Amino acid sequence: PATEEMDAVALAQTAAATAGDLTALSAAMQAFDQCELKRGARSFVFSDGNPSARMMIIGEAPGREEDRAGNPFVGRAGQLLDRMLDAIDMGRAHDDPTRSVYITNVLPWRPPSNRTPDKDEIAMMLPFLERHIALADPDLIVVMGNTPCQALLGRTGITRMRGNREEVLGKPCLPMFHPAYLLRN
């Protein structure tokens, strides 16, 4: 029912707003019980990389490998992403904020069979994502694939959107293909 969804979004907004740092945000998200995906997932997957990085990368949701490991982008798509970053002398292991990246997803729990997150799931987790961006405070946001475009820009169409500079929460935002798409094509 629509009211239940609104309650979940309102609860998420309150929980997200009261998180004063990334540790508190992670705890608030783990304690959030309104998203059904939490019950089917093995792990809560928050982020990886350097929280002080100038660039924040946002993917969709954990897949099977990420659900096992509890870390984002560790499967094949993540390995391709690491190689792409390495090619431009960047990576999540760098200490230098201009060379490092900070990585998270729209959803912290794996959807069953890696299905695309639905709009209610995105809506109830969006307050946490927006707070995550505000707390990490990057200079550039990179959104990979349609799910983070839908969440943060309110529209999809990554083939047309990729490479065109957008704005999210007052920050420059660049859509790009998801590395899983690049592996398939």
Ligand code: URA
């Ligand atoms: N795909 C994503 O969008 N995120 C991950 O963490 C892994 C694969």
